[in-house]
Amino acid sequence: MSITAGDRAPTPAPAVPPGIEVTGLHRSFGAVRALDGVDLVARTGAVTALVGPNGSGKTTLLLVLAGLLVPDGGRVRIAGHDPVTDGPAARARTGWMPDAFGTWDSLTAREVLLTFGAAYRLPREVAAARAAELLETVHLTEYADRPASVLSRGQKQRLGLARALVHRPEVLLLDEPASGLDPRSRVDLRVLLRDLAAAGTTVLVSSHVLAELDEMADDAVFLSGGRTVRPDRGDVPADGAREWRLRALSLTALTAWLDSVGARWRPDDGIGGDGPPGSGGVLLPVAGEESAARLLADAVRAGVPVAGLAPAAGALERAYLTLEEERR
């Protein structure tokens, strides 16, 4: 172990091996193909989002990565270790926070962390210091010596996150970590994950709060029907244009003007809003805020009764909705 550490420390390493590497992963439960060909690379020092509809295999994938399930086929490397053949080595480097987990209600938050410190074979004093540090990180210090049964759902969630971090894992697997968290805690979570990634941790996080992921993730992996659909966030056009939503009191006036100036647009099939009859919106690519300002000025000058212009949903959400369509 010391040899690896020595190897890693001095070199900034142009080719750092990825924290998680998955190729051709398959896993069936009876007739159900939970994973049906997953390829994934999560870079070291980056936050990778794992996105997919319910039942797409996210949790199963994380169970395989955490070393709890044997895959039927395929190759998995966690920080260079195979969780099946080299389980202990892989588990020593993995922190895992499941989507549904329990706490020992009679134990205090500190005791839970100390227990896990012992379970990861940390010396007693190291574990105690680490527990205090983590309780501070997840803002549970004032609950440190109260039984876990008094914690709220969000507080338990934070305790679960602290528990996954006890042994300073190189690879962090989080299954829906934001569920049950209040807005303040979500921001804290985002900051914490960014900090961990900056310190060289590989973070793989699944969530349904796509706006959240959009802000914290460097990469995204999409799962649909047990398959990785796109290896990365490919939906963003190369010129950096994002889609904006332009709404007007008269949809016909708006579309007539757009057609007359030759703009690319598509109908807004999202939530229509509850404007007056005849009003409506379109989606169109806009390359940055300056273009948006110009677009707005042009529209107003042309007499279009503009009601609003704002960036449409994030890239992740759009990609996600495409998956939903595929599912149907």
Place this chain on the structure above:
Amino acid sequence: MSASWHGVRTVAVLELRQRVRSTRWVVALVVWFVVVGAITALSWAAIHGLGGGPGVDGGLPEEVFTGPPIFGVVVFFVLFLGLLVSPTLSATSINGDRNAGTLATLQVTMLSPAQIAVGKLLAAWVAALAFLAVSVPFLVLALAAGGVPVVAVVVCLVVLALLLAVVCAIGLGFSALSPRTSGSAVLTFLSVAALTVLSPVVFALTVPAVTQDEPVRVWSVPLDYDWESGEPPECEWRTETMPVFHTERTWWLLAVNPFVILADAAPEARQAATVSDPLAAIRTAVRAARTGPATEQDWCTDTFGSFTSDGTPVAPAQSPVDVPEPDRSVVWPYGLAVELLLGAAGLAVAIRRLSIPQRRLARGTRVA
């Protein structure tokens, strides 16, 4: 070695903390103390009441100890309650954790499956030992009544502790096998019932199967003896065909019974009391069953020849039949060995089922 013990202790401490801090635990110990105390008091009163018949002023003669019967009743009752309580200590410890979502988070740590299983077993056993500890005062009370050697208390406690450990291990095995806590609890209770109730029932039901009509040499009154003569008969050898119970083939059915193991392992009381000693009674019975039928029987000595016609006692004619010597060979090691094997099997199943990564999942279960 020290690392693995460290892991076992971590799990055991976790389990015990979780258990000890619930108030039900204290209530259970108090109820146990009261119930065992009540049984001790009742058996004390009953046994001293029995002795208070006419002819003996105010109780049993001094040389008869009342300790053995009280001790026997209390020890059996503690075993009975222990067999009822122990399954609840371990039979939900794995599937319960799995349902609560706390098991998988432990499994992914550096703890090995064996450490988790042994830690859980240790915690359940320590809890069971707490019940035993609460019963100790009453065993000591029986000791004070006299007739029970101190070593009997020690031996009985050791055997009780081992038997409860076995029940805990069986419960642990079922809790690893069954996805539902109610299922594993029922299976554990059924196993305990099979060992305690089913074993004597099956033994009794197999008696006809091991019964054969066989010739037996009998030392008996001559067939042509004149019963009106008033003279004591001259007994003689005869061969009679009669049903013979070959319990030496089925004694092991009794030997696996926890109560038999406990009774047989308990050192004999210092003096055969006039009031029956339940431990000694079972010990004698099971060892007789193991010895099997005697090939020669004495039908003469105790039946006839006690008195002549004018009422003077006559020394019984010397019987050529050996007085059947009670078998001294012990039965409990066999029974205890079987029990310990069952416990080891339970533990092995638990370790196997706790191993990760898992290949197969039980129907309807999630890993985490």
